[in-house]
Amino acid sequence: MMIQMPDDYENYLEARKTGFTRIKDLKEQGRKMVGMFCAYTPCELISAADAIAVGLCGALEEPIAYAELKLPRNLCPLIKSSYGFALSGICPYFNNSDIIIGETTCDGKRKMYELLGEMKPMHVMQLPPSRESDLALDFWEAEVIRAKEFIEQHLGVEITDAKLRSAIKKENRLRRAILGLYELGKLNPSPISGYEIGNVLDWSEYAFETEAIIARLEDVTARYLAEYRQNLEGTQSNRPRILITGCPTGGVREKIIRRIEDLGADIVAYENCSGPRAMMDLVDEEKEPVRAIAEKYFRVNCSVLSPNPGRMEALRSMIVDYQVDGVVEVVLTACHTFAIESHYVKGLVNEEMKIPYMYIETNYSSADQGQTDTRLGAFIELL
Ligand code: BJ8
Known part of the structure; x- marks a missing residue:
């Protein structure tokens, strides 16, 4: 597909490396970083604290050998990779995180978080095991409050309702921008490959600031859409x-x-x-x-x-x-x-x-x- 991509566009592995410099610059400007691993982490709390949410690395094989020094071999590779990145000291995103937020999702992750807690201030949100009980949502709301207090205490900020409302609007705009990229796949033929969707999402994330991520996503989505309208609309793919x-x-x-x-x-x-x-x-x-x-x-x-x-x-x-x-x-x-x-x-x-x-x-x-x-x-x- 002949898409004219932005000048700073990079493959996900290169984008990860470029992100190292950006994260260093942001830290030198005094910005706080919150490391996270999971879709259950409420990003609005981090955004309302004016901190940067960093999705921590857990998608490469290399650090797994470090992790296996402490973790069993027959464990999910995502958990071993995440822990290996932290233990080996090779991940600038983990190293620069001021605090880490995790959740009690699967058994392997929750036990791995105990070990991570030996390295960084770590807060683990307790997920209810089921949504069935009437009490489950109230329990989870109390966990959101506990996470908010942890962030306030460790980053020295106050998260007011006004800041939360503004963060909610911003993160919702980010969701819409990500959705816009995904929905290119509804077009037939799709102007973007599934592999490239992953690339674009990772490259965008390494902009770190939500507004910059949104701008990257909207720009690239518009380029693919223009390509579709110009060259693909009305054609058929047999794939x-x-x-x-x-x-x-x-x-x-x-x-x-x-x-x-x-x-x-x-x-x-x-x-x-x-x-x-x-x-x-x-x-x-x-x-x-x-x-x-x-x-x-x-x-x-x-x-x-x-x-x-x-x-x-x-x-x-x-x-x-x-x-x-x-x-x-x-x-x-x-x-x-x-x-x-x-x-x-x-x-x-x-x-x-x-x-x-x-x-x-x-x-x-x-x-x-x-x-x-x-x-x-x-x-x-x-x-
Ligand atoms: S919300 S999918 S990011 S938990 S693959 S570590 S479950 S043993 S990654 Fe996940 Fe949050 Fe769920 Fe999403 Fe455990 Fe399974 Fe490994 Fe997993």
Whole structure:
């Protein structure tokens, strides 16, 4: 696709490195940084504290050897990579974080956070294990308040309701900008590859300031849209359209995401915790701000909460909206909650929606690349 990208546009690995300098500059200007790992972290609290929210690295294989000095080998690679980055001291984003916010999502993450707490001031928000109880939302709201107090105390700021309301508006605008990029995938043919969507999102994030991230996203989305209108509208693609679901795929981007597209299919949609459905779901700007924030994050569709019907609803509507021909579910090794929930995903995709489904369990190593390619190739042939 011949898109004229912005001058500072970089591949996600280069963008990560360029971000090192930017983060150093921001720290020298006295800015505070809050490290985070998960879609349950209420970014509005960080934004209202005038701090920078940094999604901490956990998508590369190299630091896993460090992590295995302390963690068991048969653990999810995302957890090992995240901990390895911290333990090895090679991640400027972890090193420059003043505090870290985590949540009690899966068992591996929550126990790993205990170890991270030996290195940095760490606050772990307690997630209710289920949304079923009437008390669960009140409990989670109390956890949002506890996280707010932790941030105030450690960063020496006061987070007022007025600051929260303004942060809610800003983060909602960011959600709309991310959604705009994802929704390019609804076009047929899509002007952007699924691999490139990941690149653009990462490059944008490394601008760090929310307004700068929004500007980058809106600019790139407009460029792809213009390309569609000029060269693609009215044409037909015979490549099958794939939806990706399951665990976060940042660590298998080359191994799975890129390979699917090299093998002849287009990834047009991502159904995961930070995908389009999460971006459509805004924080209510009219309600009392802490309650509104609690309600929004309480709706994140992650397999760690039981049951998790919202994910099935999201899948059902996305398969239709994005005109999906096949679903690939990626589950990281030892991720029990997504592995078990795949039972429902397969049932929904195969039996209810009557479209092909493929389950891949994998880690960050390239040892199974050949086998994965063979299976993916056969699946794409079927579509
Ligand atoms: S909201 S998906 S970012 S928890 S893959 S570490 S669950 S064993 S990453 Fe996640 Fe938050 Fe949920 Fe999203 Fe554990 Fe599974 Fe590993 Fe996972």
